[in-house]
Structures are given as structure tokens and as C-alpha cells.
Amino acid sequence: MKERISRRDWEQLSAYMDDQLSAREQAGIEARLQTDESLREALDDLRMTRIAVKALPHLRAPRNFTLTPEMAEMAGRRQRKTPRLFSTFRLASVVSSLLLVMVLLVDLLGLGRVAMMPAQEMAAPSAKILEAEEMAAPGEEVQPMVEVRAEDAAVEKEAGEALGEEGLAYEPAADSEISQAAATPFAPVRVVEIFLGVIAFAAGVAAFSSRRRGRS
Amino acid sequence: MNDATLIQRARQGDLDAFNRLVLAYQDMLYNQAYRVIGEPGAAEDATQEAFISAYRKLHTYRGGSFKGWLLRIVTNACYDELRQRKRKPVAPLEPRNEDGEEFESPAWIVDPGESPEQAIQRRELAGAIQWCLDQLSTDFRMVVVLVDVQGLDYAEASQVIEKPLGTVKSRLARARHRMQDCLQKFRELLPSAFRLREEASV
Structure with a gap:
């Protein structure tokens, strides 16, 4: 019969037994107890369980737990040590988290693209300048960098026109190369992000555990 | 000397004052630890550690119930x-009494011809109840011991476990319901009123 008693009913009965219901809830459960036999049985059983638990003998401490001066001194040392450890770990966790957020923002906003590009790509423009310097005839002035870039752009435009639709695919292809470079797990920014993430997590766990140790 | 004076003196570094508080509350703390952990040695360790922590954190006590704070x-x-x-489990396989000895329960050994003495029966009943407590999850056990053994009301229990009143209410009801089911394994040890109810429902 008691199987149909819901979890909420058990809660109500248990609280009713301890006089922990509001006047309205109490009136409600009392009205139901008048008519519902299974609810009355459940209440009786709960009462008996409570009586059994309350009847557990009150044990005496098997020994005295008084503190010796050495124990008190040790407790004092732990008290001084714990807050320092906690604040150190907490500071480390906060600082590394902030740095991680900054690096992630730079990464997401694309400001760090240059930083993310592999060293080979980074070196490419300077190689181009050197090449231009070497090819320049003696006496000729080396073209400024802006002019080299303008020439490059013109060549690219021509190539684009010659290729027609394929030319349109050129720029996205270049972008995907960059994003591929960014996705490389060994890109410097990724390494920094992982490093900061690990530091933030480890310091957070250490701060939490030192706080818990301090509480107990 | 009352608790407030002893606490004040202990805060000023008077170890004797603190130790008088220890003597006043050690039974209560040991009971709580034993009923929750279910093993005398570990309960002693937890009690000692609690008093060391209490001494260390006495400056954080902001008045109110000292019993609740402890x-x-x-x-x-x-x-x-x-x-x-949990890392190094040492839980006994069978129910034990408060001295750590296995007790003979009708759930294991049925001998209808034997009528055990009342004192032994009481000890066995206590062992059975403790065994049922041990079967509860720690969170449930904690609440049932605070309310039914230590006699705290819901608000005090809520402060001790640092959870809302509704959590105490819900955990206590579920814990009692499970205790009720578990105690049916030890029906022969239960008070006669309890047995009559069960026999009537069969």
C-alpha cells in the first residue's frame, strides 16, 4: 500500500513529525491523514524509525581529546601557513586566467595572426627584399618596400584576371593557409594558451585544496 | 565559568580554557564522528582533528551556537x-557493534529456540542501526545523525552542513525512508510495536 506514497509525501510526513511544516501545510497533511490509511501507516513507520535511531546509546569519548602545548603550537603554525599558501595559489590562478583571456582575445580578434604564422612565412617578406636588393643593378636604387608590394599586387591582379573564376579562389586559399597555420597545435600562441590554461587550472585546484585543508 | 568566558580566554591563548571546552564537548563530537564514520579509530582521529581545527580557527567564531560551530x-x-x-577502504563486510566486534544478527544466524538477554539485544539493535546508517550516503547520514541523534532542528542542521533548509528536509526524509527499509532486515531486533506493524502489513 505504501508504494504509492510519493517522495513529496515522505518529505511532508518527515517534516510533520518534526513540527517543521507551516500551519497551512500542517493542516493539509492532517486532513489527508484523516482519510488516507496508507499515509497513516507510513507516518507510524517513520516515527518508529526515528525512535530506533534516537535510541542509539550516547557514547562516551574513549579518551580525552585535550590539546597538549605541542599540538597547540602545531595548530598555530598550520594557521599561519595555510592562508599564505591559499593567497599565493589564488593570485597565480587569477593572473594566469587573465593572461589566458587576453591571449584568447588577441587570437580571436585576429590581432595575433602575425604571431601565429609559422617562422617560414614570417621570413618570406624579408627574403623578398633581399632578393630585390641582389637583382638591382649596381648604381640603381633599391626599390622601396611599398613599390615591391605594389608590383606584387599588380602581378596578382593580372594572374587573377587570367585565371577568371579560379582567380577569385586565390584569396580564400591564402586565408585558409593562415588559418591552417593558426590551427597547428604547435603554433606559438597555442602553446602559450595551453600553458596558461594548465597553470590557471592547477593553481585553482591548489588554492581550493589549501582552503579546504584550512577549513577542516 | 561559562562557554563565552572560556572562549574569550582561549582566544587570548589560554590553552587550559580551551581544554575545558574540549572536555565539555568531546562526547558530543565523538558521537557525531562515530555515527557518521562508523569506525572507532577513525572517529577518534576525526574528533582530535576537529579540536585542533577548532583551536586554530577560534578567531573565526562569531558568536551564536558554539555547539553548532563545533x-x-x-x-x-x-x-x-x-x-x-575511500582511498584506502577498510570497511567491514558484516555489521559490527560499537566495540568493533561482529555481532550475531538474526539476519545472519537464525535460532528460534534461543532467547538472548535484553542487554545483548540492545547492543545488537544498536549495531544494526549503525549498520543501516553506514549504508546511507554520507550526505544523508550526516543529516539524520545531526537531527535524530544530536537533536538539532532543521535550521541548525542547515547551518552545520551549509545547505538550504529544503535540502535538509529532503535528505532527512529520504534517509529515514531508507533506514526504515534497511531496518526490516533486523526485524527480530526491533521493538515489538515495529514488528506488529510489519506483520500486519504482510
Whole structure:
């Protein structure tokens, strides 16, 4: 019969037994107890369980737990040590988290693209300048960098026109190369992000555990 | 000398004053630890650790119920002790009494011709109840011991476990319901009124 008693009913009965219901809830459960036999049985059983638990003998401490001066001194040392450890770990966790957020923002906003590009790509423009310097005839002035870039752009435009639709695919292809470079797990920014993430997590766990140790 | 004076003196570094508080509350803390952990040695460790913590954190006590404040500390010590025991389990396979000895329960040994003495029966009943308590999850056990053994009301228990009143209410009801089911395994040990109810329902 008691199987149909819901979890909420058990809660109500248990609280009713301890006089922990509001006047309205109490009136409600009392009205139901008048008519519902299974609810009355459940209440009786709960009462008996409570009586059994309350009847557990009150044990005496098997020994005295008084503190010796050495124990008190040790407790004092732990008290001084714990807050320092906690604040150190907490500071480390906060600082590394902030740095991680900054690096992630730079990464997401694309400001760090240059930083993310592999060293080979980074070196490419300077190689181009050197090449231009070497090819320049003696006496000729080396073209400024802006002019080299303008020439490059013109060549690219021509190539684009010659290729027609394929030319349109050129720029996205270049972008995907960059994003591929960014996705490389060994890109410097990724390494920094992982490093900061690990530091933030480890310091957070250490701060939490030192706080818990301090509480107990 | 009352608690407030002793606490004040202990805060000023008077170890004797603190130790008088220890003597006044050690039975209560040991009971809490024993009923929650279920093993005498570990309960002693948790009690001692709780008093060391209490001495260390006495400056954080902001008035109110000193009993509740101490129970919160021993509750944390019990959780720590249970976490350590989880890493190195030492739980007995069969129910034991308060002295750590296995007790003969009708659930294991049925001898209808034997009528055990009342004192032995009481000890066995206590062992059975403790065994049922041990079967509860720590969170449930903690609440049922605070309310039904220590006699705290819901608000005090809520402060000790640092959870809302509704959580105490719900955990206590579920814990009692499970205890009720578990105790049916030890029907022969239960008071006669309890048995009559069960026999009537069969």
C-alpha cells in the first residue's frame, strides 16, 4: 500500500513529525491523514524509525581529546601557513586566467595572426627584399618596400584576371593557409594558451585544496 | 565559568580554557564522528582533528551556537576522514557493534529456540542501526545523525552542513525512508510495536 506514497509525501510526513511544516501545510497533511490509511501507516513507520535511531546509546569519548602545548603550537603554525599558501595559489590562478583571456582575445580578434604564422612565412617578406636588393643593378636604387608590394599586387591582379573564376579562389586559399597555420597545435600562441590554461587550472585546484585543508 | 568566558580566554591563548571546552564537548563530537564514520579509530582521529581545527580557527567564531560551530568543524573532519578511507577502504563486510566486534544478527544466524538477554539485544539493535546508517550516503547520514541523534532542528542542521533548509528536509526524509527499509532486515531486533506493524502489513 505504501508504494504509492510519493517522495513529496515522505518529505511532508518527515517534516510533520518534526513540527517543521507551516500551519497551512500542517493542516493539509492532517486532513489527508484523516482519510488516507496508507499515509497513516507510513507516518507510524517513520516515527518508529526515528525512535530506533534516537535510541542509539550516547557514547562516551574513549579518551580525552585535550590539546597538549605541542599540538597547540602545531595548530598555530598550520594557521599561519595555510592562508599564505591559499593567497599565493589564488593570485597565480587569477593572473594566469587573465593572461589566458587576453591571449584568447588577441587570437580571436585576429590581432595575433602575425604571431601565429609559422617562422617560414614570417621570413618570406624579408627574403623578398633581399632578393630585390641582389637583382638591382649596381648604381640603381633599391626599390622601396611599398613599390615591391605594389608590383606584387599588380602581378596578382593580372594572374587573377587570367585565371577568371579560379582567380577569385586565390584569396580564400591564402586565408585558409593562415588559418591552417593558426590551427597547428604547435603554433606559438597555442602553446602559450595551453600553458596558461594548465597553470590557471592547477593553481585553482591548489588554492581550493589549501582552503579546504584550512577549513577542516 | 561559562562557554563565552572560556572562549574569550582561549582566544587570548589560554590553552587550559580551551581544554575545558574540549572536555565539555568531546562526547558530543565523538558521537557525531562515530555515527557518521562508523569506525572507532577513525572517529577518534576525526574528533582530535576537529579540536585542533577548532583551536586554530577560534578567531573565526562569531558568536551564536558554539555547539553548532563545533559540529560544523567535526562534520568537515568526518568528510576528510571518509575521503581518506575511500582511498584506502577498510570497511567491514558484516555489521559490527560499537566495540568493533561482529555481532550475531538474526539476519545472519537464525535460532528460534534461543532467547538472548535484553542487554545483548540492545547492543545488537544498536549495531544494526549503525549498520543501516553506514549504508546511507554520507550526505544523508550526516543529516539524520545531526537531527535524530544530536537533536538539532532543521535550521541548525542547515547551518552545520551549509545547505538550504529544503535540502535538509529532503535528505532527512529520504534517509529515514531508507533506514526504515534497511531496518526490516533486523526485524527480530526491533521493538515489538515495529514488528506488529510489519506483520500486519504482510
